[in-house]
Amino acid sequence: MKRTLLVAALGALSLSACAKTPDASGADAAPRSSATPATLAAKPAAGTADARAVDAIKQLNPRIEVESVGAAPLPGFREAIVGGQVVYVSDDGRYLFLPGSGGALIDSRTDRNLTEVALAGMRTKLLETIPASERIVFAPPNPRHTVTVFTDVECGYCRKLHSEIAQYNAQGIAVEYLAFPRMGIGSEDFEKMVSVWCADDRKQALTDAKASGKVQERDCKNTVTMQYNIGQRVGLTGTPMILSEDGIQLGGYVPPQALRETLDRMAAEKAAAGADTGAAGGA
Known part of the structure; x- marks a missing residue:
């Protein structure tokens, strides 16, 4: 379930769903991309909040590449760019907040989408x-x-x-x-x-x-x-x-x-x- 949760939330792979409203560009077609994802220029130092953020994302899906990580506007969180989307990760690496997927909050230790449970x-x-x-x-x-x-x-x-x-x-x-x-x-x-x-x-x-x-x-x-x-x-x-x-x-x-x-x-x-x-x- 770990890989499924993050891939679905980040939209890193095909959502396998048609858009809610018509799309003149062809909403029914599966997304395609030939681009190679960007990666971090340098791996964050071990034991830092940045490193814990990267590790938390990789733990959920090792295939996902983190493009950048740094300070977040939310106190107690780091901000990472993953697949062209923003992910906020708590400094201890436990919680991932995905604003681009309807505000999903994921507990990386229990694999639970806490937002989904609430809904x-x-x-x-x-x-x-x-x-x-x-x-x-x-x-x-x-x-x-x-x-x-x-x-x-x-x-x-x-x-x-x-x-x-x-x-x-x-x-x-x-x-x-x-x-x-x-x-x-x-x-x-x-x-x-x-x-x-x-x-x-x-x-x-x-x-x-x-x-x-x-x-x-x-x-x-x-x-x-x-x-x-x-x-x-x-x-x-x-x-x-x-x-x-x-x-x-x-x-x-x-x-x-x-x-x-x-x-x-x-x-x-x-x-x-x-x-x-x-x-x-x-x-």
């Missing part, structure tokens, strides 16, 4: 307001894990995820789709999502829309606007957005096996934490 509870409460009948669900018998995915019919990564829906189900993962027309309420994209949610067979309509970009026009009383607004409130920055049952954001497009491994790991960690709490309570 997770709010997300689960908001998602509970969407009736189960308003979700488009693709699930295997007796799923091992369930994720909520905010999706869009125009997004390339959303199409890629859905093209592998059978593989997610084969991994024991149930996918519950919610609508997030990233071009906004009233757009052609929005109208397509409404047509999907108004179809007699929503699953087939969604599959057809993602495959061809076309959907039979329909209208009815629907919750697409509600789902879109909740997507905004849970911090969606691009589609698809995958959320665990506990409200933890797992990224944009994540391959089926990688998602299963992440969910298994999270379940094991949760079980271990519960066992530790139970043991402490019985002591």
